[in-house]
Amino acid sequence: MRDVNPAELYRRFRAMRPYGLSLRTWILVLISVGVSIAIAAWLTPTGNYSHIGYTGSVMTKAHHEAQDLPVVDRILEFQTVEHFLSFLGGSQLPNGTQPAAPHITAEELSLLDGPCPLISTGESILDRIAIRIGSEEDSSRLTIVGKNIQSMKTRLWEGIHPMSEERWVEKQLSKPDNFVFACQHLTAVIAVFQYLNEATVRCHLRDTFNLIHNEWTLASEMLNSLRDESGLPRVDLAALWTLYMTAHYEVMTERAHRWVIDHVKELRAPIMAALKDHVPLVEENGDRLGEPDAAQWKFTNRLHELVEIAANADYIILMPMDGYNGYVPTQTEQSGSNGLFALDWRQREEAYGEMLKLSTRRTVVQLMMEDMMTNGDLKLLQETSGEEFYRLIWAQVKAQDQIREDMRSASAGPLLQEPWVNELNAVQFDQEVEEEGRAISLAVYRLTYGQTDEEWSEFVKMFEEHSQNWGLGLEGSDQLKGFLKFEWIDGRKAGIPAGDLEGAKRNYNELLGLAKDEDQECLKVKNIILVIDAASYASYTTDIYRPTSRILNPGDFTGFVVAVDLEYNPDLGLSRPDESPGYTGEMRILGSLVWCDVVAQLVAQSIGLHDLWPLASDHPNQVYTGPTVPLEVVALRETKCRAVHSAREGYGGY
Template sequence: MTPDEIPLTQTSPDPDADPTVIIDRVMNRIGSMQDADRLCCVGKNLHSLKNRLWEGIVPLCEQRWKEKGLNKMDNFDVACQHLSAVCAAFEYLNQPTVMQYMRDTFNLIWEHWRELEVMLNRRRAEKQQPPVSVTGLWTAYMTAHFEVMTERAHRWVTVKVRDLRGPLLTTLRLHRPVDLDTLDRVQWRTTDALHELAEINCVADYGILIPMDGYKGYTAPALPSNIPRALRSTVWSERGEACAWRLKRLTRTARHESMMQARARGETHHLADPGALHQACLDQVNGQHQLRREVRGNPVEPVPREPWITRLLYRIQSPNDRCQNFGLAIYRLTYKQSDAEWNACRQKIEQHITDWGRGQTGSSAIKPHLKLHWKDGKDLGIPEGDVEAARQHFHGLGPSPLDAPDQINDRVFLVVDEPSVASYTSSSYSSALLTARNGDFAGFVLAVDAEWDPVEGPDRPDESPGYHGQMRILGSLVWGDLFAMYASQSALLEDLWPLALDHPNTVYVGPVVPDEIKDWRLQNGLRNVCLQAVADHAHKKIDGTPFPVAPVQTNPTRAARSGTGDAGPSSSPSHAPPGTAQGQEDNPLRSYLLRAFHRHLQRNNHYREAALVGEMLATPANQTVDMERVRQRMEQGRANPAPSMSREEEDELERQEFETEFCPPQ
């Protein structure tokens, strides 16, 4: 279509019967409330991930993957959940009802483009110009769109599986069991992990697809004669069953050949032989590679860029467009720092925000064209920390002119407030516990919804509870997540808010999976119990209940430093600590308080929180708490709850424990 033909989209083919213009008819079909018959209810985590994948945005770039420690075996389960989540999103898109809704929506839009095509070609015939197939362009566009989104998602999963599998194969090959005829613990654990990766790989191969049978104008490519038809079935379950059967056959054939070759070399077969186990896994991997080509055909090369990057670069490189840069406004709303302190902090923030996209296809090409536009709230007369005043000032700026070289997003802006500065300058900002992945506790800024109306509130309060027009976000996610979502129109702040809701500091750190949410909720629960204990103590003080303070000793320093508690036997019940206290030698008071808190949690049947504190006590200094052992402690605490105690018994026990720990007899 030529530029002078574009206005036809703003006309109606039959104004008397239906004055709705064609472009509005098309837009109403795409998930609007005016045509809500084909909308589906789905969980926010799945919906958010589906939106990312739909726009070709990978869940986590290589940089974020490593920042979260997902390349380490300690976080293997969490890494697998991130990979499985992608497969789950496409399983949702392959549900029969969802597939029908998508197909019907495509075909309805095809009919609207057909109406435009008739008007357009009628005009072209009058001018003796060749006709154009708008419907054909629509079909070609959606075919390419599905190809890009499925190829990028599939490539991301399979590359991550390959990276996780490499160290496991090395462990399997190098580990030497005591008995070659019996698998030991290391071999079982390693082969279980490899099996889990193989399952994810298989599901990704047959699942990360969107069949287009029934889409108007689409013709499926001919099926090669050597490929079983069931492997390319349009039904998810049929493809899955066919792939599972085919993979078993390919693997068994390869295993038989490997065993025959080993026998020809005179090798004796042993169940736990490292070489044989390693070869068995390689045979399965090779079978998966062959199956992948049968199910999906040849991969797309080179890997397509993320579509939002392609669109922005197209504008920048277009000779008819003056746009050269895209950006975000960022307000300084904290004024306590000196000029030198602020300049140092600003530099850290800029470096963190700029540090994004490693492993994100196309990021290096767009990076030089993404700019932050700083605005000093103090110079603008905005009160310190007043986000609403900053929003009003931002509204006054208005949207960037279409012919401006710098296009500033007018729907969201950033704020650096006092908590943001503290997250970049304070050495104490980190996870409250050593159970969390450090990458989720880096510096953050405040993202503000420019269109937020506090009177109207959120559009969907049931989906985004507690949302109030702003959200904290890691600096390194500003461009690759936040800006990418707005540029692709795939999500707004309100849509991302539920993913930040369970974070201990309510910070958006990207897509999350169940194990991460479970760990965060455990931390939040422990913090709430601790705060409740402090509040209860305050109420005791207000009510006049004495705090169990030990008598004054003449020389308590030596005992406090030693932390040995060698005051002799006590008449109180024995509560031996579960292990060596973390940092016990360097900080006996911290260890004592942790043990006291642990006993308090046990006595009040807070078995989940007690399990976490108990594992903290048993974990050596500067090591991460093992969440698997925490879960085991939870099960033990649930099965064997501590006996309840009266308030007087608790007070007496606390007094005796304090005397034993810090006030030994002279």
């Protein structure tokens, strides 16, 4: 037996297992579509969370109420098993570490996919694991949740940021006028972890993990009987599964938590400065008002909301592993920390609140003592002065920082990389490839032909610059961006009529059929192609597709391209069309989201293009702009309804 590198293991697994399933299990999953719909029918409650007793909280109420598209959620994402298999073959853990453990070989992987001699029914280990995650044979741990929650959960599960820093700037979310929108983007992350920490969901996730742990124990027994004969070191796949999921949760929670807290700090800084510098209104006699003025109320209300968001992030964005087979709690968790690591997030909330009160009082006293030491006397400030408000709020912020440091030792260290960046960087430098690395290409078809060469060249420049607008603060992105390439294909030379998306799809599938992987200079993205049609070209070069209302965010109306789903068959449609209503195998996406959002999620194997469609369908131009929040959806739908009404009136009304 021989060791295999992660890239080879991954290729073999994908070749054996379309979408991560053996043929037998894949057929079962297809058959179970009807069962899934039936499950959805009896799980779908009067309110989307009533079957798990979940009603949200003040911070997440808007997201709870916005669950108007229920979807079936396999709580433990299916692609996690594929990533784990890659780790068994030699890849790093999600947190970038590499434990000293024996790797499994390609032959052993084949054994995991074949009939297991220790199972009387003759099933394979991987079949049984697939069934445990959620299938016709074991649907007991499937849940229903709103698409708005589930789509964000899918991103966060893979350690992908809710939004790139460049996208945050493009949407101008740090502007005071967009404060409420910014806060909803932060609480959208909290809503996901509130869902995952709800008792029923938490137990379903734990039980799924433990059932899979049992299968890996069986697999270890099977492989070790052969390894003992060959004199190879024994493997403990179950222990490695626990190790892997611990690292997975670490990346998942720390990246999400850091993203929320960093943006809380970004939003808070200018408000704190404005509060401190603000001079309150005075009465006619020159005395200050005895209560805060309107500006101070506005500042303090916003700061209070940010304190609440940060607090929610601190005690909700956790994935407790009590009851997970093989898990040993950390010293911090074992200490109890007065309930901060309780399984129930509501108990954590209570403990956090009490601790914050005490810590804030201590911090206020400490700041007063520092004043005395600096000034030789206690500096008395009027209750309604900007400085006094600043001092009180700053004391609470410092108290929060201290609790956070006690709870999350990792929050002070470097931010862990997004796993998809690690994976692509590893694939580039596959041992079988030349040292300088190998490009990763995405095909782009030109299907609009009315431009001059100069006009087209200018467009290509604009689009490529827009598509490269990501990576700020994302470790490893600079190295990766140099290897991400567009493969430009002129539709005219291929005989494709202008705007013929199906023609481009057929052409590229033919090219893929003729190509051999070993002969390719580039690793190709094979899930989708991009198309530049007349509308895409106009979105970059004209104002036709700009927002028509001031309630819309201009950042959601920048240049777009069309993504075409190479795996979609219009004759067969989707297996669950009710979860992506109206999907036709194509979707407009903002140019800035091509690599860091769409391709990132495709590489993580967490989505198909159709999974993103519901997030684009409310846009007036039906463009995918990344995750949306309830206030944005309301604005988009209102504008869309107005446009439809105007169009109808323009045609005489009907």
